[in-house]
Amino acid sequence: MPDGVQIQTDQVNEFAQDLRADADKGFASAADRGADLHAHGVVFGAHIDSAAVLAAKKRYARALENTDANLRTYKLAAGILADVAEQIARDFAHADMTSEAAQLHVQKLLSGAIADADRAIAEGAA
Structure with missing residues (x-):
């Protein structure tokens, strides 16, 4: 196997x-369903009228908020990573992937996406 990135x-x-598709349909749909429910x-x-029930309700409400925020964040992150994967596929459809420049370009794209x-x-989160 030659040295370099094999894409x-x-x-x-x-x-x-x-x-x-996961970002647009899966995560977004789950977040929307959760918000509706x-x-x-x-x-x-x-x-x-119970302190224990009130505490449980507060924890449950926080869990719902966190789940919603996570689903929406996953959607955003998945979209960013899908963009970079598409860019890599376009950029390297006909490239010599054994070159150091090509490897550095892939690394730069992935680092930027992250x-x-x-x-x-x-x-x-702010």
Whole structure:
């Protein structure tokens, strides 16, 4: 096997399409369904005056908020990674992947995508 990065651009492109479908349909759909299901808030124990029930309701509400935020963040990060996978497939469809320049380009694209996803996640958490 030759040195360097071996990229099957068709498979990278297919991966990007699958990831984008997960982002656009899977994660987004799950977040929307969760928001619809819990739009009314946390209603269990509404007629029970108990500190333990109130604490459980607060924890449940936080868990719902965290789940929603995670699904939306996953959608964003998956979209960013799908973009870079598509870019790699386009850039290297006919490239000599044994060259150092090609390897550095792939590394730069991936590092940039990771930085973009990290930034988007940090902004979403703020």
